[in-house]
Amino acid sequence: MSDDADTPVDDKPTDDAPVNEHARVVRALADAMLRMSVLPVAITVVVAAIAGYFAAGVPGVAGAVTAGVVASGASLFTLWLMHRTAGMASMFVLGASMGGFLIKMFALLVTMMALRGVEAVDAMTLALTFIAMVLVWATSEAVAFRRTKVPTIVPGR
Amino acid sequence: MSNIVLAQAAEAANINAGLAAIGYGLGAIGAAIGVGLIWAAVINGTARQPEAQGQLQGIAWISFVLVEVLALIGLVVYFIASGA
Numbered sequence: 001m002s003d004d005a006d007t008p009v010d011d012k013p014t015d016d017a018p019v020n021e022h023a024r025v026v027r028a029l030a031d032a033m034l035r036m037s038v039l040p041v042a043i044t045v046v047v048a049a050i051a052g053y054f055a056a057g058v059p060g061v062a063g064a065v066t067a068g069v070v071a072s073g074a075s076l077f078t079l080w081l082m083h084r085t086a087g088m089a090s091m092f093v094l095g096a097s098m099g100g101f102l103i104k105m106f107a108l109l110v111t112m113m114a115l116r117g118v119e120a121v122d123a124m125t126l127a128l129t130f131i132a133m134v135l136v137w138a139t140s141e142a143v144a145f146r147r148t149k150v151p152t153i154v155p156g157r
Numbered sequence: 158m159s160n161i162v163l164a165q166a167a168e169a170a171n172i173n174a175g176l177a178a179i180g181y182g183l184g185a186i187g188a189a190i191g192v193g194l195i196w197a198a199v200i201n202g203t204a205r206q207p208e209a210q211g212q213l214q215g216i217a218w219i220s221f222v223l224v225e226v227l228a229l230i231g232l233v234v235y236f237i238a239s240g241a
Binding site: 135 | 210211
């Protein structure tokens, strides 16, 4: 049963670390989440930009686009973190995810405070688009998780 | 009389920003506790059944994303309530 896992796989990208089935599962999940999210997120940004234009003019569009970029950056950071920590032990992933959470929250707080007084960006459009983007990202990722087939037990290496 | 009302209104506006910051902090703490609990459960589960590590980490990451949404929404509420 464990012979397959021990056999070197030629078609995998050569990396200095051996092939880790658990890491492969997590990376496949992250890729599925990204694929599933791209289209809904793009549609949300476009709809928010149109709504922002009608609500507040050009600053509304700027607010929608800014919120789209910031929220997407935050969600992509999580997916990047999944890729980077896929092969690590759970205790290190805990540290990485908490650290990533702190970095992300601090960066977002600084970004939002910096954008508060900017006249070229409509604050309400920015805030509402940000909420919509976060919800769309989370929903898309949850749907991707639901649809991705993850083996329940990965045989030991 | 109207000066007193105006002063109270100005003071309320100042308090509003502080309250918003406190609310954001509380929201961030709640999400952080949730993230900690999620990964504590994963460490526990992996120690009991190492073969399920990939499955458990996948579940943990999607739970992490959903818990994180609360903190992000809290951030936006702070942004709005602090007088954007």
